[in-house]
Amino acid sequence: MHNKSVAELSKELESGKISSVELTQQFLDRLKSEDGKYNSFITISADQALAEAKAADEMRAAGKATAWTGVPFAHKDIFCTNGVRTTCGSKMLENFVPPYDATVTANFKAAGAVCLGKTNMDEFAMGSSNESSFFGAVTNPWGDKRVPGGSSGGSAAAVAARLVPAATGTDTGGSIRQPAALCGITGLKPTYGRVSRYGMIAFASSLDQGGPMARTAEDAALMMNVMAGFDPKDSTCIDREVPDYTATLNEPLKGLKIGLPKEYFSEQLSPAMEEQVRNAVREYEKLGATVKEVSLPNAKLAIAAYYVIAPAEASANLSRFDGARYGYRCENPKDLMDMYTRTRAEGFGNEVKRRILVGSYALSAGYFDAYYLKAQKVRRLIQQDFINAFKEVDVMMSPVSPSPAFVQGEKTTDPVTMYLEDVFTIAINLAGIPAMSVPAGFVNGLPVGLQIIGDYFSEARLLNAAHQFQQVTDWHQREPQ
Amino acid sequence: MQWDIVIGLEIHVQLATKTKIFSGSSTAFGAEPNTQANAVDLAMPGTLPVPNEQAFRYAVMFGLATNSEIGRRSVFERKNYFYPDLPKGYQTTQLEQPIVGPGHVDIDLSDGSTKRVRIHHAHLEEDAGKSLHEDYHGMSGIDLNRAGTPLIEVVTEPDMNSAEEAVAFAKKLHSLVTSLGICDGDMSQGSMRFDVNISLKPKGSDTLGTRTETKNLNSFRFMEQAIAHEVERQMDILEDGGEIIQETRLYNGDRDESRSMRSKEEANDYRYFPCPDLLPVEIDDSFIEEARARLPELPDARRARFKEQYGLNDYDAGILSADAKLAGFFEETVEHGKDAKLASNWVQGEFSARLNAEEKSVADAPITGAQLGALVTRIADNTLSSSGAKKVFEALWTGENDDVDAIIDAKGLKQVSDTGALEAMVDEVLAGMPDQVAQFQGEEDPKKRKKMLGGFMGPLMKASKGQGNPKLFNEILLRKLGG
Amino acid sequence: MSISREDIEKVAVLARIKVDDEQVSALEKDLGNILDLVDQLSAADTEAVEPMAHPLDAVQRLRADEVTETNQREAFQAIAPATEDGLYLVPKVIE
Incomplete structure (x- = not known):
């Protein structure tokens, strides 16, 4: 059962061959015996999962089943889950059990899905290797001592290792796409505002977006059917009709105009990686697509703009972790200042502290214009590049990461080395457009991802393009040893 | 030396909305601590703000009532600082693009003249919670019921030149917001709080002096006293050749004392930036016209x-x-x-x-x-x-x-106004008091006559068991006595 | 661009994060590298470019003024570090 997709499990449950309780128990058993190798989960919520499975079976018996009813999955530990510990990968929230659900959490519950637990992640989603987690690094199922990418590294590793068929992720600068690429699975970062951010612990509010991580584009579409939609509790969520993302998966790709941004096929990309990406593009040509080169002249400034805007927003977003109302508080604070400064020094890891300090600095008197305001202007230039490019093409394709999964510890000495991991993904978040990572080959036995970038609210088209690719390739079916 | 006093006011007006500015929690006063502080108000992880339409409507009504420009596009910013009554570690407020722009209010002064005080702007923001300083094992208690209550902060130009003018403006503003129904005006519960900026300059000079800000005055009387106190303090310093330090001061009305609130070495750097959880608010003509129609x-x-x-x-x-x-x-x-x-x-x-x-x-x-x-x-x-x-x-x-x-x-308080009955009583009383009648009739001085007339009222009221109409008694008496 | 020890110490106070001397030295190097990366921005010509705060040109939706929340103090205070009489307790606040 563990090798089946969400769509397949849904059919098994529907046929009555297996109950959700049985299925959930199988997955829980496998999770408990296997995850020691990966550390992909921070919390396994077995009791709640079995209760949800029982309720799902009753829901099915009552004739109210959806495609998700009784299907196991996992949440990135950034989505608040009522009654289940939600840590965001941080010591600050090591014992935090929220008495409320994120909207995404509530949506999966309403559909009858069964959440097995909470997946590991970089602390507060700040990282590209999952090494900044307070709960330890995650191992990529494709290679011993290799990172799974980040920040949604736990979700990616768990899906790749067949511990769950699907998991939620969040993407602020590449945190769904890069781990999906490094673990050989399918991930989608939706248009900013497509998925509610309520109850999803904020890193950078104007960039964060939740999205699906699964093995197939079809499963990602099934997840989007549950995740996407207007939420009155999120002011930045867009009130716009949600299509059935599975309905258009089989549209033919004949005539699809693909753009290859020349800036994304630069010297940062290894020849072996480039070859895999170009092979994938050739598959699309076989499916009837046309290909042309496009340009994103300001894309090279994306990392610089991002590392002002994201830390600036984060510096304020993380001020609420002050030891006063929830979460970690230092031992025996001698006064208020001591409580604040020690709680935050002890509760946050180094990368989080670096970003809070950079962000505070960029916003401080005398630097605001040179850093924050300038970055916001560059952000508009970057967005304009995409708007212009989409006048010529339907989608763009590129690599997701400059190299496949690297070895743990390789990029932790200088934070900037790690930041460059997101060189092909970050501009997409600044523009707020959707993009996917689709398995597209291997280099040295490690998965390579193809990035498919779309215009605003074109998730259905991206999923369609990914699904058609997966009908003629089997990269997404490969299983790590 | 003669000095000109220059005063500007910042006034926090709590809006009388049912719910908070960014959440659906009740704003009712007097609830048990933290029973009206919910996930958003407590800044629980992942929670997000959604602004209250009524707060914008009230702010627009205030703008219309003070002849102010309405900000067609207003933007919330984050003002970053740590304090236990501020759960998010930032206050969501408006800075560059407030909801209410320049305007003015005319005040009446005791000499019968009127004076125009210009409003620089008024912006929407969230109130903080309360720190209770009773001793909880050496700790403070925090009640966040008030956190997130909508406020408009009204900022005037430094157009007032005396405590009288400042108080007249404050009272006028109180009268305006209560008449508009946008604030309950209950100052004892903090519904209106005043910060006073004061500076002195040599009489007739064009150059403004260094100002101080006296914070959180919550009655007109304290405001008047605090201004008098601060003017005197500054005058003493200046006349001794000293310099005024720009600072925030706290006034204690019970002791008529003030002290500096300036934190030691740490200068505040609020690192304002637009709140990425909120979008620009656009106010269109129909919203303004609807608000105008509600103006009482x-x-x-x-x-x-x-x-x-x-x-x-x-x-x-x-x-x-x-x-x-x-x-x-x-x-x-x-x-x-x-x-x-x-x-x-x-x-x-x-x-x-x-x-x-x-x-x-x-x-x-x-x-x-x-x-x-x-x-x-x-x-x-x-x-x-x-x-x-x-x-x-x-x-x-x-x-x-x-x-x-x-x-x-x-x-039995009904007066007897039957003139026949009253006349009979008068006749009877006068008959029993011949000396006083003679004395009255011989008196020329109207004042004395009036007093003497009063001497008949007692017996008359007694005779009528207190129910005779005194006015009618008076008329009848005068007629009978030939007054 | 480099960042001075004094700037790091100042910003650490603003951000309420305790840093010791050794950490300041490490931060001097790390933050210096990050700011070098960020300094690429100065090369961009942003004359007459409007700052972009949000990916979508949407405007704020406003909520009707209706009470939707109920008292959940018990649930929230169950996860608090210190409470008494319904209050959150923190080290003494001195104004």
């Missing part, structure tokens, strides 16, 4: 109408029109009491005195305007003497009985 009669217009409609003098009209609730009470009294002048006297006199004595607001008064009106009617038609009217008022106020006529009957 404002105090200046009401004052003019009271003079015109009820024939009140300017002073009475001014007092009765300033407070919307008092004005409403007065109009209800007139409606049931016919005689506007008498109604005005009773509302400003007995009624207001009683409220003050018991520290009650108009809304808490145990009697209605209709009841007071009924009382006024009985005074006007001579059923009640003034002393009888006071007895009826007392019975109404204490809740002994809620019907004026029933009280009059029960207490």
Whole structure:
């Protein structure tokens, strides 16, 4: 059962061959015996999962089943889950059990899905290797001592290792796409505002977006059917009709105009990686697509703009972790200042502290214009590049990461080395457009991802393009040893 | 040296919305601690703000009532600082693009002149919670019920030059926001709080001096005292050749003292930036017109109408029109009491005195305007003497009985106005007092005559068992005595 | 661009994060590298470019003024570090 997709499990449950309780128990058993190798989960919520499975079976018996009813999955530990510990990968929230659900959490519950637990992640989603987690690094199922990418590294590793068929992720600068690429699975970062951010612990509010991580584009579409939609509790969520993302998966790709941004096929990309990406593009040509080169002249400034805007927003977003109302508080604070400064020094890891300090600095008197305001202007230039490019093409394709999964510890000495991991993904978040990572080959036995970038609210088209690719390739079916 | 005083005000006005500015939690005052502080107000991880439409409507109404520009596009920013009553570690407020732009308010001064005070802008923001300083094992207690209550902060230009002007402006603003119904105006509960910026400059100079800010004054009286105190403090320093330090000061009204609140070495750097959880708010014409349609009669217009409609003098009209609730009470009294002048006297006199004595607001008064009106009617038609009217008022106020006529009957307060019966009583009393009658008739001095006339009233009231109409007794006496 | 020790110490106070001397030295290097990366921005010509705060040109939706929340103090205070009489307790606040 563990090798089946969400769509397949849904059919098994529907046929009555297996109950959700049985299925959930199988997955829980496998999770408990296997995850020691990966550390992909921070919390396994077995009791709640079995209760949800029982309720799902009753829901099915009552004739109210959806495609998700009784299907196991996992949440990135950034989505608040009522009654289940939600840590965001941080010591600050090591014992935090929220008495409320994120909207995404509530949506999966309403559909009858069964959440097995909470997946590991970089602390507060700040990282590209999952090494900044307070709960330890995650191992990529494709290679011993290799990172799974980040920040949604736990979700990616768990899906790749067949511990769950699907998991939620969040993407602020590449945190769904890069781990999906490094673990050989399918991930989608939706248009900013497509998925509610309520109850999803904020890193950078104007960039964060939740999205699906699964093995197939079809499963990602099934997840989007549950995740996407207007939420009155999120002011930045867009009130716009949600299509059935599975309905258009089989549209033919004949005539699809693909753009290859020349800036994304630069010297940062290894020849072996480039070859895999170009092979994938050739598959699309076989499916009837046309290909042309496009340009994103300001894309090279994306990392610089991002590392002002994201830390600036984060510096304020993380001020609420002050030891006063929830979460970690230092031992025996001698006064208020001591409580604040020690709680935050002890509760946050180094990368989080670096970003809070950079962000505070960029916003401080005398630097605001040179850093924050300038970055916001560059952000508009970057967005304009995409708007212009989409006048010529339907989608763009590129690599997701400059190299496949690297070895743990390789990029932790200088934070900037790690930041460059997101060189092909970050501009997409600044523009707020959707993009996917689709398995597209291997280099040295490690998965390579193809990035498919779309215009605003074109998730259905991206999923369609990914699904058609997966009908003629089997990269997404490969299983790590 | 002679000094000019320069004063600007920042006024926090709590808006009387049902819910908080960014969450659906109730803003009702007086609830148990933290029972109105929910996930958003507590800044629980992942929670997000959604702004309250009514707060914007009220802010626009305020803008319209103060001749101000309305910010068609306003933007919330984050003001970053750590404090236990500020759960997010930043206050969501407006800075560059506020909801209300420049405007003005005219104030009346005691010398009969009026003065225009310019409003720089007014912005929407969230209130903080409260730190309770009682000792909890050496710790402070935090109540976040107030956190997120909507405020507008009104910032004036430094257009006021005396405590009188500043207080007149503050009172005018209080009168405006309560008349608009956008604030309950209850200063004892912090519904309006004043920060006063004060500086001195040599008389006639164009250059402004260094200013100080005295924070969180919550009564007109403290405001007046704090200004006097600060002006004197600055004057002393300047006349000794010293310099004023730009700082925030805290005034203690009970001791008439102030002290610096300036934190030691750490200068504040609030790192404002646009709040990425909120989008720009656009106010269109229809929203403004809808707000305009909701504007009630404002105090200046009401004052003019009271003079015109009820024939009140300017002073009475001014007092009765300033407070919307008092004005409403007065109009209800007139409606049931016919005689506007008498109604005005009773509302400003007995009624207001009683409220003050018991520290009650108009809304808490145990009697209605209709009841007071009924009382006024009985005074006007001579059923009640003034002393009888006071007895009826007392019975109404204490809740002994809620019907004026029933009280009059029960207490036998109805005056006898039957002239035949009264005349008979006068004849009888005068017959028994021949010496006094002779003395009166021989007296030339009108003052003494008036006093002597009073000497007959006692026996007359006694003869009528206190129910004779004193006015009629007087008339009859004068006639009989040939006065 | 480099960042001075004094700037790091100042910003650490603003951000309420305790840093010791050794950490300041490490931060001097790390933050210096990050700011070098960020300094690429200065090369961009942003004359007459409007700052972009949000990916979508949407405007704020406003909520009706209706009470939707109920008292959940018990649930929230169950996860608080210190409470008494319904209050959150923190080290003494001195104004």
